[in-house]
Every structure is written in structure tokens, then in C-alpha cells.
Amino acid sequence: MKFLRRFLRILLILVVLLAVSVWLYSKTCHPNYSGELELKNLSNEVTVYFDAIGVPHINAQNSKDAYVALGYLHAQDRLWQMELMRRIAAGRLSEIFGKDLVRVDQFFGGLGIEEAADKTIAGLDKTADSYILTQSYLDGVNQFIEEGKTPLEFTLVGVKKEQYTLKDIYNVFGYMSFSFAVAHKTDPLLTEIKEKLGSSYLDEILSVNSKYLTINRTSVPAKIEATISNSVASIMDDLPVSPFIGSNSWVLGAEKTKNGKVIFENDPHIAYSQPSVWYQNHIKTPDFEIYGFNIALMPFPLLGHNREYAYGLTMLANDDLNFYVEENNPDNALEYKTVDGFKAYELRSKTISVKNERDTTFQVKVSQHGPVMNGLIEHVIDKRPIAMNWIYTQLPNEMLDVSYGLAHASSMNDFKKSVSRIHAPGLNVMYGDAKDNIAWFSSAKLYSLREGLSSKTYLNGASGEDEILEYLPFEENPKAINPSWNYVYSANNQVDSVRGKLYLGYYQPQDRAKRIVELLDKKDDFTKEDIANMTYDVTSATVPGIIHSLLKSVDKSILTVSERKAFSVLENWDGTYLKTAVAPTIYNRFLYEFLKETYQDELGDSFELFINSQLQDQVLPNQVNRENSVWWDNIATKNKVETKNEIVITSFKKSLAFLQNQLGVNVDDWTWNRVISVEYEHAIGKAGGLLRTFFNVGPFETIGGNEVINNQIFKLDSTGYYKVTAGPSTRRVIDFSDIENSLAIIPTGQSGNRFSEYYKDQTQKYLDGKFVKMRLNQSEIEASENVLILKPKE
Known part of the structure; x- marks a missing residue:
């Protein structure tokens, strides 16, 4: 008994010591939300107010200081997410996760994203504001790497911190662009159907009755008055961060709202993960202001608003990726046939570092159409060389200037100029402003092929007859600006005709689009609360x-x-997807x-x-x-x-x-709640056990289902259980009659740091269809409990 009591006392002491150690560790790894810090390359002091959900409101005297601050703050909350994002397109996940990710690294490493990034960066204008502010942002990120606390995940998987560069940002652009692409999964399948089963089977898959389409109509006015005062299937499943999937957005003109001002809504659909996709931030300088939602390692927000205008995105789903069957030289497999004779493949050697294993090296053949994907995409099992022609790597990349321009527009026409420079991925860009203008732009480099040729099956790479004939001018892209029906919307549905016929793509079915139109056509006195409720709608129209x-x-x-x-x-x-249904x-x-x-x-x-x-x-x-x-x-x-x-x-x-x-x-x-659930998975939490409990958020019951407005996306399979894998990555409602009380929500929380109080504090609100305020009122912002002063470091 004496021995047992001594043992229990020792055990109790050890448990207390462990608990104290974990508590102390959590405090040392906690982000800095108050106090003072010194940063290099600041010309003036920057004051950061953290609101009740951890959003930093950055008050700076100039934009360079603001973006240094943003980089530092973004990194202290999301460095692990940044690390994963930059590694995907570079084919560097195996370095930290081991051999199970080799096939993912081979796939992304073979796409040519890095080579395209090198080419783009070499031609950048280093005097442009977009370049200068991006370097300021990177400076802030790298200062956190040098001086900030190392996230727990880095310690657990044994990753050494590395400085970030502009190429890392372009790798994120590349990954984001590819995750929108659909053709890499469907074109090989359709070709298989055509060649193995015959055209009758393929025709029934591709033929769509127009009665089952809700088409996004084009409408362009003669004149606009709008000056603004500027204040891959299984491979993708294995990814540790979110691929992009779909989205909703609608913008109501003044005539459709009770208060006579524009109301803007956007909820992009992205694979769920922890941390959430978007990092919210509010930058304010004497001559600039934006409340933005940024992807990891991207300095400029892809979603944003201020007192003058709001913008957001959905996936266009145009076909920007084609496969070409190349014909090898029978005497030399390193050459392929062209209309001008045989041409040598470009050979790219790639080496993948694998954790606890030997490095592995592979070679990618690249034709004039792009990389040969045999062996890189598992369902490309063709013996013929199949090259992937992806517009993102084929044309000049202006996405840094585009993202800068979206957040820094001085007029609607200025905004439109930025939108017109998008090449890939194709995006529906949504717009609304305080001057009662609304707009939808289908933004991409659309193209034409010869008459009768379908881009949804493999094209002939040797004949020269299946090449892109021309890229269409942006003015021909479908769009609607201040249409007579007084709203614009997008649900990844079929866009209007281009040159007399519907433009081919991988559009989502009409379900969400039809429901949005049904609801918007019902009345002309919408309020912010009506729109907020509409984002949570779970009734299928089809x-x-x-x-x-x-x-x-x-x-x-x-x-x-x-x-x-x-x-x-x-x-x-x-058709309503309620828990008890x-x-x-x-x-x-x-x-x-x-x-x-x-x-x-x-x-x-x-x-x-x-x-x-x-x-x-x-x-x-x-x-x-x-x-x-x-x-x-x-x-x-x-x-x-x-x-x-x-x-x-x-x-x-x-x-x-x-x-x-x-x-x-x-x-x-x-009942539906017995078979559907959602869990926001962390890359390390996917390992299960205690790591799942510690890092993941959930699982939870939820309402909704596939292709309702509150889109809770799951796969159909033999199990009879529906694990939601994707849905609204944020819901935003911006009311220009009450701009300071505009609303948003994200699935979990602002911070990716497990020891932050903002790690999952929005989860229940999100699940319940509730919102939090996006603060613009300076008095409210300055009443924040947490204030961080960033001072210039001598």
C-alpha cells in the first residue's frame, strides 16, 4: 500500500508537470495579439486592432508598411498553411509526409507550374506597385520566420523553416488555378467511353436538353457611370489543403432592395480543411482601404470590399485544359510528329526528396502542347503519348497584377480592365458598388477550335488540324452590367452564347442557379437579413x-x-435537406x-x-x-x-x-442526420487518433446536401454514409445601405494556430447559418481589447 501511494503521488506529480508544460508551451506558441513588436523595414509605426474574431485591422501611414505588417500577421496565424500551399505545385509534399505523397508530387511537379513561374517572374516590372507591395508582404512573412514562434506542426513533422520568395506565391497561383480545372479528370473518361463503347454512349452523356439549363444571360449597357474614390480525382483527394470546387454569388441592384442600395453576396465552395481557406484582414492607410479575404501566401485579397465597392469570385468552369494525342517517331521515341516534321521532346528531370527514404527522380517529356501525362495521371492509361495543353502555363500570367487591381480599383472601368487580364483559371467575377452599379464578368481566355471539333475528348496532336485557332477578345466574353432584371448571379452554371452558340465547359447543373433565380424573382424589397437567410437555403429546385x-x-x-x-x-x-428529414x-x-x-x-x-x-x-x-x-x-x-x-x-x-x-x-x-456529417480536417489530424482529436474540428451533424445553395458536397458511394468534404468557404453579405454592418462567416476560425482562441470559434455559428460583423467603423475597431503596436526596428 505504501508503494502504491508513493507511485500514485509520483504519477500525479508527473501529470501536473505535463499539464503545466503543455500550458506553458501553448502560451509560448500563441500568436501575439497585443503588446509591442519591432519589425524591420517599417518607416512608421503601425497599429493593429484585433477584433472579437481575431481579424487584424491594420492602420498604417503607407501601403508598404501595411503590407509588411500583413505578411507578419498572416504568417503568425497561418504559417503551416502557407508551407503546405507552397509545396504542392513544387512537388515537395513527400519531404514532410513521406512516400505516400510521391505520386502527388510527381503529378504536380510534371504540370509545368514551376517552369511557368520562372518565365513569368523573369519578365515582371519591378517598379510596379504590385511587385513592390508583394515584396513588402514577403518581407513581413520572412521576418516572422526569423523571429516568430515555430508552429507546432513544424516540430511534429520535422520541417525546417525556409524563407519565402516570389516563386512560392506563383506556385500558389498555379495550384489554385489547377484545382479549378475539371478536364484532367473527365476528358480521359470521355475518350474511354468514345473509344471502348462507341459514339452512341458518348452522345447521350454529352447531349444536354436546353430545358435543363439555367443560362447566365449577357446584358451590356451603352454607358456606365461609376467613378470610385480609392480609399485530379484521387490525387486531389490526397492533398493536405483545399482544392477549389464551385461557388455561389448574387448581387442585387438598388431596385431589388428595400433600402434602395446594392446588396452583394458571395460564398465560394472549396474543399473543407483546417485551418479554413481564407484569412480575413482590413488594411487602412490615408489613401487606401480594403477589407479582404486572402489565400495563404497571397498578398492581395481575391474577395474584398470597402465603402465604395465589393467583389468576389465563382468558378467559370470553361474548358481551359485539353489533351492531345502525340505520335512518336517510330525510330526515335524522344521525337514526336508535327506538321513541320518530327520535333524533339523537351526533357525535364525532376527529383523528389522523400522523408526517411531515398530521393526519387523522374523525367517528363514536354511537347509543343505541354507535358506528356502518361504515368502522371493514373487514369491516363493510354499507350499513346497524351500531352496536356493547359492555358495557365501556355499564356502569359498576369495574376499578380490582376489580384492587385481588384483590390485597388478606382472605377468600375478600372476594375474591368483588371478582370480582362485573367487568362486561367476562368472566373466569374462579381461586382457591386455604392453608386448602384452591379456586374458579372466571365473572365478567361476563351478560344475557338475548328467547326465540329469537341474539346472534351482527346485531340490529334500530329495533324495540326486540332489546334486553337484564336483567343477571343475579352469584349466577346459573356457578361452582364446593370441588366434590366436588376440582379446578376453565378452558380457555376452555363454561360450565355459566344458567337452564336453556347460556349463549351464543365458547368455545374442548373440546380443552384435555378433556385437562386426562383428566390430572387419573388420580390423587390430584399434586406441584408433576407440575403443572409438565403445563403443557408437547403431546398433543391430540381x-x-x-x-x-x-x-x-x-x-x-x-x-x-x-x-x-x-x-x-x-x-x-x-427537396429540402433538413436534419430530421x-x-x-x-x-x-x-x-x-x-x-x-x-x-x-x-x-x-x-x-x-x-x-x-x-x-x-x-x-x-x-x-x-x-x-x-x-x-x-x-x-x-x-x-x-x-x-x-x-x-x-x-x-x-x-x-x-x-x-x-x-x-x-x-x-x-x-433521418438525414444519421447518415451525413462534416469534419474540418487538419493535414496532421488526418492521421487519426489523438492527433485527429487535437487538430481536427468536428465531426458535426449538418443540414444541406449536394447542389443546394448551402452546398454541402459529398461523394456517392457504396457505404450509405455521406461525409461532407466541401462547401461554402465563407459566406459574405455586403449591404451598401449599411456598409459598417456587413456580414461574413468562415467554417472554423481565423487562426491556424492550435493554441489561438480563434482556431475554431466561428464553427458553431457557421453550422447554424449565423454571421459575424465585418468591422469598418473606426470607433468600434479602436475599442478592441487586443492592440498590437508594430514599431520600426533600428
Whole structure:
């Protein structure tokens, strides 16, 4: 007993010492939100007020000082995120995560992002404000690296801090641009369908009935008065930071609002992660002001507003990436055929450093169209050389000037000039201002191919007949400026015609766009609160119609009692995804079984890729209304041709049998909250166990589903559980009749530092559809409890 008591006392002491050590460590790693710090290269003192959610309000005498401060503050809250972001495009994740990330590094290292960055940086104007302020921002980041506390993650994975350069910023641009691209996943699949199954199968996938499109219409006025006073599928799944996916935005003109001023909304959809994607900050100098949302390691905000104007983005989803089949010289595999004869591939040797392993080296062949992707993209299994032609690396990159220009515009026309310089990724740029102007610009280098040629399957690289004929002038891009219907919107849906026909792309189905238009057309007296509520809307505009088309094929007389009850639940569902609703659970399982019965026999291993693609989403309303389709027949059953009715009935019965086994025999118990969840995963928290508990935020129940306005994106699979992987990365509502009380929210918190009180303080508000204020009122800002003074260092 004496020994046991002594042992327990020692154990208690050790536990107390450990707790004290962890507490002390947390305090030393905590970001500095108050007090005084000295920074080099400041010409004047900078005062930073941190508001109740940790947003820094930077008050400086000039922009150079402001951006030095921003770089330092951004790094102290998000250095680990910056580190991951800069490593992706450079192919350097294996250095810290080991051999499991080698294939990701090979893929990104082969895309040519680094080579394009080198070329762009060599030609930059070093006297431009965008360049000078970027260097100031980098200076602030690097001062934190030299003098600030090392984030816990660096210690856990054994990463040494390195200085950041302009190339790191361009690598982030490259990663961001590629994560918008869709063609790298779908073009190989469509080519496989065409070449293995035939044109009849492909035609049904690509043909879209216009009745299932909500088209973003073009409208351009004769004159604008607007002066402003300037105050890859599995590979992408393995990424430790967020790829970009979709988005919503709508801007209401003065005639549509109760207070007679523009109201602006934007919620970009991005893969969930911890920390959240956006870093909020507010910069104010005597001649400049912007409240911005910045991606890690980017000095200028891609989303922002001030008292004069607001802007935001959604993904355009135009086709900016094509694959070309090259023809090797039969006598020399290092040469390929062109219209001018054989030409030597450019050879790029790449070395990947792998943690606790030997370095690995690989070689990339590059044709005139781009890098040969065989072996770099897993689902490019073609024996022919397949080169990827990506507009981002093919044309001059002006994104640094673009992002600077968005935040520093002096008029709407000035803003439009910046937007016109976007080449890739294609973006819908949304705009609203205090002078009652609203606008939507589809911004990208659109192009034309020869008549009748589809860019959605592989092109012929040797013939010279499948090349881009021309890049279209920006003035021909679809856009709407102060349209007569008094609002603009974007939900990644089909844009209006270009040169007389709809421009090809990988647009999302009409679901969210249709719902947005339905709600906006209902009235002309919207308030900020109405728009805030609308961002949390979870009613599908299209699912009830899809269900109706499917249920027409089900003979109720052959159903059991529980099957008839499930039939009735679906039949009477209005498409709203609430936690206690039963219909979403039945519908999503029914949908999975329907897609499986329809497509899996033909697609085989490509089935999972297809059913979670934009292609499937867009073809679904067409397919459910086809009585005759080549896809109905199950090619595995000989001497029998299945009909639509057989496919639907089999799918319905299988889905209900699955749900009874999964959730019990009582249909009323099949509520949506039992099968859907969301967790905001940290790169290290993905390892599970205590690391998951410590770093991740969640899991939580949630409302919403795929392609509703509150878009909670998940994959359909065999499990019957729906783990949300992406959704609104922020929700912003800016009311120019009450600009100082504009609203925003992000999924977790402002800081990526686990020991910060702002690590996850916004999570519950976000899940509940609530908002916090984006402060612009100087008196309110100066009342902040946390004030940090940055002084010039001698």
C-alpha cells in the first residue's frame, strides 16, 4: 500500500508537470495579439486592432508598411498553411509526409507550374506597385520566420523553416488555378467511353436538353457611370489543403432592395480543411482601404470590399485544359510528329526528396502542347503519348497584377480592365458598388477550335488540324452590367452564347442557379437579413422533378408496406435537406443504386469517377426522362435487354433493402442526420487518433446536401454514409445601405494556430447559418481589447 501511494503521488506529480508544460508551451506558441513588436523595414509605426474574431485591422501611414505588417500577421496565424500551399505545385509534399505523397508530387511537379513561374517572374516590372507591395508582404512573412514562434506542426513533422520568395506565391497561383480545372479528370473518361463503347454512349452523356439549363444571360449597357474614390480525382483527394470546387454569388441592384442600395453576396465552395481557406484582414492607410479575404501566401485579397465597392469570385468552369494525342517517331521515341516534321521532346528531370527514404527522380517529356501525362495521371492509361495543353502555363500570367487591381480599383472601368487580364483559371467575377452599379464578368481566355471539333475528348496532336485557332477578345466574353432584371448571379452554371452558340465547359447543373433565380424573382424589397437567410437555403429546385420522373417507373402494386411508405415520403418531398428529414436519406441511396444499375456494367472501374463528376450531375435530368437509352441495357446479362422500368424498380428495391439493413426497418427512423456529417480536417489530424482529436474540428451533424445553395458536397458511394468534404468557404453579405454592418462567416476560425482562441470559434455559428460583423467603423475597431503596436526596428 505504501508503494502504491508513493507511485500514485509520483504519477500525479508527473501529470501536473505535463499539464503545466503543455500550458506553458501553448502560451509560448500563441500568436501575439497585443503588446509591442519591432519589425524591420517599417518607416512608421503601425497599429493593429484585433477584433472579437481575431481579424487584424491594420492602420498604417503607407501601403508598404501595411503590407509588411500583413505578411507578419498572416504568417503568425497561418504559417503551416502557407508551407503546405507552397509545396504542392513544387512537388515537395513527400519531404514532410513521406512516400505516400510521391505520386502527388510527381503529378504536380510534371504540370509545368514551376517552369511557368520562372518565365513569368523573369519578365515582371519591378517598379510596379504590385511587385513592390508583394515584396513588402514577403518581407513581413520572412521576418516572422526569423523571429516568430515555430508552429507546432513544424516540430511534429520535422520541417525546417525556409524563407519565402516570389516563386512560392506563383506556385500558389498555379495550384489554385489547377484545382479549378475539371478536364484532367473527365476528358480521359470521355475518350474511354468514345473509344471502348462507341459514339452512341458518348452522345447521350454529352447531349444536354436546353430545358435543363439555367443560362447566365449577357446584358451590356451603352454607358456606365461609376467613378470610385480609392480609399485530379484521387490525387486531389490526397492533398493536405483545399482544392477549389464551385461557388455561389448574387448581387442585387438598388431596385431589388428595400433600402434602395446594392446588396452583394458571395460564398465560394472549396474543399473543407483546417485551418479554413481564407484569412480575413482590413488594411487602412490615408489613401487606401480594403477589407479582404486572402489565400495563404497571397498578398492581395481575391474577395474584398470597402465603402465604395465589393467583389468576389465563382468558378467559370470553361474548358481551359485539353489533351492531345502525340505520335512518336517510330525510330526515335524522344521525337514526336508535327506538321513541320518530327520535333524533339523537351526533357525535364525532376527529383523528389522523400522523408526517411531515398530521393526519387523522374523525367517528363514536354511537347509543343505541354507535358506528356502518361504515368502522371493514373487514369491516363493510354499507350499513346497524351500531352496536356493547359492555358495557365501556355499564356502569359498576369495574376499578380490582376489580384492587385481588384483590390485597388478606382472605377468600375478600372476594375474591368483588371478582370480582362485573367487568362486561367476562368472566373466569374462579381461586382457591386455604392453608386448602384452591379456586374458579372466571365473572365478567361476563351478560344475557338475548328467547326465540329469537341474539346472534351482527346485531340490529334500530329495533324495540326486540332489546334486553337484564336483567343477571343475579352469584349466577346459573356457578361452582364446593370441588366434590366436588376440582379446578376453565378452558380457555376452555363454561360450565355459566344458567337452564336453556347460556349463549351464543365458547368455545374442548373440546380443552384435555378433556385437562386426562383428566390430572387419573388420580390423587390430584399434586406441584408433576407440575403443572409438565403445563403443557408437547403431546398433543391430540381430533385423533386427527378424523383417524379423516376417514380413514374415504379409499380406501387408490387411494393411491400414499408416500400410504399418510402415511395410516399419521396413523392411528397419538396427537396429540402433538413436534419430530421427522411426523404434525403432515401433519395441519395436510391440515386446511387440507380446510377449503379445504369452505368457500372459499362464503366467498370471508372464508375466511381463518373458518378461523382459534373458530367453525371448534368446528364441526370436528361437520363431519368429517357425512355430509350443505350445505357439501360446491362451488358453483363446475355440474351436480355433491360428497360428503364426494370432499372428503376430494381434500384428502388435495392435502396430500401440497404436502408433497412443500415438504419432499421422503421422508415421514420431514417433521418438525414444519421447518415451525413462534416469534419474540418487538419493535414496532421488526418492521421487519426489523438492527433485527429487535437487538430481536427468536428465531426458535426449538418443540414444541406449536394447542389443546394448551402452546398454541402459529398461523394456517392457504396457505404450509405455521406461525409461532407466541401462547401461554402465563407459566406459574405455586403449591404451598401449599411456598409459598417456587413456580414461574413468562415467554417472554423481565423487562426491556424492550435493554441489561438480563434482556431475554431466561428464553427458553431457557421453550422447554424449565423454571421459575424465585418468591422469598418473606426470607433468600434479602436475599442478592441487586443492592440498590437508594430514599431520600426533600428
